[in-house]
């Protein structure tokens with residue numbers, strides 16, 4: 450498993466995903482503001498991993514706190530707000546913040562050291578739970594794939610988006626262990642290139658056969674009958690199954706429907722937001738325009754050009770054949786009562 454994050458001597462160490470695949474560089478974050486910044490600029494990214502990173506960050510904030518006991522709650526509230534403001538779409542972030550708040554409030558009469566230790570334990574428990582959840586998702590998901598499966602995916606829903614095994618890539622890893630993967634098609638995933646930079650790197654580390662394509666090639670690959678399934682991750686799933694995921698996912702789902710290729714979402718239950726009934730209520734992050742205008746620091750267009758840069762889109766539940774979770778394979782009507 451790839452360690453995208455770990456705790457070491459009162460610091461959180463993260464793998465700087467903006468440097469991959471060329472450089473494997475770890476950053477030691479001694480205080481929580483550095484972790485919030487890392488989430489904002491995608492040094493750490495991926496819905497489940499963002500949540501666990503925020504959990505470690507809240508534990509770090511209290512462990513490093515040197516103020517008065519009476520000011521601790523205000524300090525914690527501020528740290529919580531800082532993480533909540535980093536990225537709006539992945540609901541795992543808010544699920545993790547809520548879970549850590551429960552620990553903090555339950556220990557309201559304890560001293561700072563005890564609260565810090567309890568928060569760290571909770572963050573580490575979330576880390577281990579996520580690994581086990583990923584393996585469960587992988588084991589359920591691989592049952593959906595035929596022998597010699599050719600699977601297309603977008604972005605990175607692998608070890609680098611989770612605590613070490615992956616959701617969509619977890620299904621691919623588990624299917625590979627059963628000898629069922631013939632070929633993975635990885636969409637490069639403009640503009641941040643999580644597919645080209647991260648998914649390709651992960652799969653080649655595990656000797657899983659992968660071919661890189663540009664996002665615009667997906668239709669051609671489907672038309673050539675080179676595909677048995679599309680499997681993607683998720684950042685937020687509404688009760689009716691509408692799913693927010695990396696920009697470009699919705700287009701893949703429409704193409705898969707046209708070519709009668711099953712389209713699956715792989716995600717932990719912490720990605721399901723039962724407080725919203727449909728995808729219209731999912732906040733879509735719009736990111737810095739230079740992510741589109743520049744590549745590796747160089748402008749690839751006219752620098753002054755206007756840009757639209759939504760980082761996610763929403764796939765309607767009608768285009769999703771099943772959602773693979775750690776509790777099993779969920780089919781329509783998905784999570785509606």
Ligand SMILES: CSC[C@H]1O[C@H](OP(=O)(O)O)[C@H](O)[C@@H]1O
Nearest residue numbers: 494495496604606610682694695
């Ligand atoms: C396992 S969920 C990963 C999910 O998060 C990615 O977005 P980002 O790289 O911007 O954090 C993408 O939507 C993936 O499917």
